[in-house]
Amino acid sequence: MTTALPADATAFLTDFHAVAEIGATPNAGVDRQAATPEDRETREWFRTYAESRGWEVRVDGIGNQFALLNLTSNAPYVLLGSHLDSQPLGGRFDGAYGVIAGLHAADRIARRVSTGAAPHAPTYNLAVVNWFNEEGGRFAPSIMGSSVFAGIMDEAEMREVRDLRGISVREALESIGYLGTDERPDIASYAEIHIEQGRILEREGIPIGAVDASWHTQKLDIEVLGEQSHTGATLMSDRHDALLGAAKVIQRVHEVTDLFPPETLVSSVGQLTLEPNSPIVVARRVHLVADLRADDREVVRSARDKILSDIREIEAEHGLVINARDFDVRANQLYPEAGLQLTEQVADALGTGARRIRTMAGHDSVAMNRIAPTVMLFIPSVDGVSHCEREFSRDEDMVTGVEFLTEVAWRLVHGALQETK
Amino acid sequence: MTTALPADATAFLTDFHAVAEIGATPNAGVDRQAATPEDRETREWFRTYAESRGWEVRVDGIGNQFALLNLTSNAPYVLLGSHLDSQPLGGRFDGAYGVIAGLHAADRIARRVSTGAAPHAPTYNLAVVNWFNEEGGRFAPSIMGSSVFAGIMDEAEMREVRDLRGISVREALESIGYLGTDERPDIASYAEIHIEQGRILEREGIPIGAVDASWHTQKLDIEVLGEQSHTGATLMSDRHDALLGAAKVIQRVHEVTDLFPPETLVSSVGQLTLEPNSPIVVARRVHLVADLRADDREVVRSARDKILSDIREIEAEHGLVINARDFDVRANQLYPEAGLQLTEQVADALGTGARRIRTMAGHDSVAMNRIAPTVMLFIPSVDGVSHCEREFSRDEDMVTGVEFLTEVAWRLVHGALQETK
Structure with missing residues (x-):
């Protein structure tokens, strides 16, 4: 792009491409399997981002990492996030995009709240999460951290899962210093943004997908x-x-x-x-x-x-x-109609457009959708390729996605979706 | 067996079954891959056996281990042997039988010579070898040590072969203290005894096979x-x-x-x-x-x-x-006719009988046959199974084989086969 980007967009892209250097592979991918030194490095980056803004950081007993923003007192949290782990020789967008977008959306909302831009104070607090072991490449099953959070998988059992070398989740998390004991935040709702990993949005020229269901x-x-x-x-x-x-x-x-x-x-x-x-x-x-x-x-x-x-x-x-x-x-999961409507309202307000879409891949939101009103957004993937170094999404699509997620999260912290579940 | 065994037979069986305890697996097999701690342990056993009898022990640059007996001065060696390494969860007979049989044959010949039992002094000296990495389960190709000895494989190149974890032959041999620099003995002929790994001898009730050719x-x-x-x-x-x-x-x-x-x-x-x-x-x-x-x-x-x-x-x-x-x-190798006839003469003299047989499996003798007159003997394998824990040969067949090898080696050190190559 030759036109100057807004400062917020530049800040996001700078962070996104910096994180892509952690565990970078020769062909523009990343290799950051769960609870490896590379995974630790992304966690340190997440922690620094949050602590430098005065946000509280917590790590739970399955290695999920949370950044908590106090926007109001004694209220549950709207949670944004995804995962920073990757497949072996995986892509740099899968998961990482959603976590970094979540952090930047939270930062923008914190600034908006502090400048008094909102007509009234937030109803909820806001948190961002980096879920443990979404990929499952090293430790099966995948979507482990969010499933434990949602009560679908047993924490003690998952801590004893072993990789092909016989190392347990517990040992691996201990070795990188990320087997925590912190209390998990109470949540009001969950929103995640992710690359599509398919070709539909690219083919139709639509920048945002509103996921309405997951495959069985x-x-x-x-x-x-x-x-x-x-x-x-x-x-x-x-x-x-x-x-x-x-x-x-x-x-x-x-x-x-x-x-x-x-x-x-x-x-x-x-x-x-x-x-x-x-x-x-x-x-x-x-x-x-x-x-x-x-x-x-x-x-x-x-x-x-x-x-x-x-x-x-x-x-x-x-x-x-x-x-x-x-x-x-994993049975089909329907995402709530109210969340789809919220997405469509934001698409109208921002003028981006959006279309409803299914997900063939699993996501942390599939687990979270079992316990909280959940919104799952997609941005386009070039050629639909994923879980490989060739995975790619364009800067402008990522920037649009962060703006979109920010607006969704803004409405969530002000009480959207709270009638629905 | 209820009849009392001769002392020599008992000594052989005691040693054979003691070595089978090194790297023993739950189902009566062994796991002693090349240049592992278990492989080192069998090498220490070999060294102790030889040194306690005053025999010189040498290790060459590819980890082959030799025990040298001076029966006469300034003459090349008749070499007996096989390999002490095994497949992962392999059998306890494959290779180990031939090395231990070779050591016991050498011990009997040394005693016969020292008691002056022979009509004339030996023409050749006698040596026993434990070849490095016959199995090739960890480092490909198999039959490595004897092929380097025979000049068929390049020593420097083989030292850089790596296992699936990236460890080289050189590093692995160094780590167990068996990367030697000793000179290789000059050899006059080679004899090896091995389990058949097929069903022919068992089916026909013949205790000795004289290998006439290897498969392509x-x-x-x-x-x-x-x-x-x-x-x-x-x-x-x-x-x-x-x-x-x-x-x-x-x-x-x-x-x-x-x-x-x-x-x-x-x-x-x-x-x-x-x-x-x-x-x-x-x-x-x-x-x-x-x-x-x-x-x-x-x-x-x-x-x-x-x-x-x-x-x-x-x-x-x-x-x-x-x-x-x-x-x-590896092309078909014909074993020399004179060696087959020697085997048949020994079978007549001992009254055991023998039959000519092909080998489908590779052996160190296939490499040695390229550079020296070679005799390859088989004893029966129960059910023909091999490269697994269920591999089995009977004590009585092993004892017969050691006696047979001793007689072959006795004739070799007295000059048999020396007109043929």
């Missing part, structure tokens, strides 16, 4: 058990090859999508480990995770049933034992 | 390159899933065996790593190793060509780049 999702935890043997000296007819069985499972997990109309179901295996993983040994055990998602719960269920019946065939054909277990099942 | 073997190093993306938010039609491509490659590597008569070709993938290996990320890269073996070189070549042409199809179908590279190609 589930994972399958699959363990293939064969028999370890010699790749050279064992007869083919004597082999019980766990990796061959796993290869067929991976293919069936993919092909099941062909049984439904195009793009109504997405289904992939992204994680796999094998034992013993030696070039001249037939594998005895493979562990893998399949991820199934559709707007329609019945589509997911029927795909899952087909995969399980395919698995029985693969077991019989190769003399394997294959254990499959449902986990991380 | 090769590996394919395969890298599948896709694009990292979100398992939830990416359209199926936009995915370039490296793990799905790899799953299809694994199946084609298996299915190619169906194009040939049963059991003429064995072909499997045993090693695979994927990046980033996160449950909700479509993989960007998978690395895998395929292992192809047949008696007939043309069968291996034609299977390899079919796999490469299948790979081109998989590339095109899924928009992937798949790089495949031949490595570790």
Whole structure:
């Protein structure tokens, strides 16, 4: 852009691009998995931003980090936020955009309140959150910190979840100094802004999406058990090859999508480990995770049933034992109509326009929507790519989003959505 | 056995079962990968065995460990041995049997020589070797130490080979104190005894196999390159899933065996790593190793060509780049006829019987056969299973094998095989 940006926009972009340097990868991505040194560094940045403005910072028992602004006394908080952790070699926008946008929106509101710009005092206080382990790349399941906050996952159990190296969430958080004991704030409502990770807004030229529902999702935890043997000296007819069985499972997990109309179901295996993983040994055990998602719960269920019946065939054909277990099942969530209307009112007031949109990806707001009136906003993603270094959103779209979130949050702290839930 | 064993047999079995305690696993196997603390422990046992008998111990620049017996002056060595490293969760017989049998054979010969039992003095000296990294489970390629000794692999290059954690052979050997600088012994001939890892001897009730040839073997190093993306938010039609491509490659590597008569070709993938290996990320890269073996070189070549042409199809179908590279190609090796005849003469003299047999598995003797007259002996494997904890050979078969090896070695140190090469 050649025109001079407003100071607020410049301040936001400066901070956004500075945070993108933390854990930066050669191809413009970031690698900041949960509770790693890079994750700690973003947390220190968040803390400094808040403390330098006199905001109170808290860390709870699952590593969620909060910045609290006192706008009024003895009132619950409107909470804004997302997550600063990333996938391995992930993008710099996913999650980070929402946290930094939340901090800047809070800063603008604090200044507006202090200058007496509002017709009346805020009804609620305001807080910003950096949720722990939204991505789930290191510790499964994903959306961990917000789900514990929302009471959907058990805190003690989640603290004992281990990564592939055997390190627990508790140990990892302790090692970066972020296993807290602070009280969680009471909240009145929640708002999150995120990149779309799809192509709809870009294709239609609309800067804001108002998320009206999330897809039904589930994972399958699959363990293939064969028999370890010699790749050279064992007869083919004597082999019980766990990796061959796993290869067929991976293919069936993919092909099941062909049984439904195009793009109504997405289904992939992204994680796999094998034992013993030696070039001249037939594998005895493979562990893998399949991820199934559709707007329609019945589509997911029927795909899952087909995969399980395919698995029985693969077991019989190769003399394997294959254990499959449902986990991380997340039902469709409808976001409240009042929040969608609030978004549309702000779109009218700012003249940006907005459209209703579904989310195929999971978000912290999916968990928060279970316990508080929640608004979920999207900004456009170039080419719809995500969870990779090539992920991209334009500066001007990010700036519009921060302005939009600020206005939504302004109305929330003044009592919007409080009749609805 | 209820009958009392000769003292020599008891001594061998005591040592064999004591070494099997080093790196022992719950199901009667061992886990002693190359240059690990468990590998160091077996090396210390080997050193103590040799030094307590006054034998010189040497370690060369690739971690091969030698015990040298002076039976005569200024003569090269007849070398006996195998390897003490194992696969992850491997069997306790593979390799270890040959080294311990070699040490006990050497001990018996030293005693026979010192008591003047022989009609004339030995022509050659005698040595026993524990080869470095025969298994290749941690550091590829396998048969590393003996191949460096035989000049087939380059020592400097092999020292820089890294395991999956990035640790080099050099670093690993240094860390266990076994990166040596000693001179390698000059050798006159080589003999190795090993478990069959197949079912032929057991089925036919013959206690000794005389290996007449090795199979033609090769590996394919395969890298599948896709694009990292979100398992939830990416359209199926936009995915370039490296793990799905790899799953299809694994199946084609298996299915190619169906194009040939049963059991003429064995072909499997045993090693695979994927990046980033996160449950909700479509993989960007998978690395895998395929292992192809047949008696007939043309069968291996034609299977390899079919796999490469299948790979081109998989590339095109899924928009992937798949790089495949031949490595570790080992041509059929014929073991010398004079060695086979020597084995048959010993079988007649001892009254055990023996049969000629092929080896599908690789052995250190395959490398040594390139540079010295070599004898390779097998003893029976129960059910033919190998490279797993269930691997088993009976005490009586092991004892017969040690007696057999002793007699072969006795004849070798007295000049047998020296006209042949």
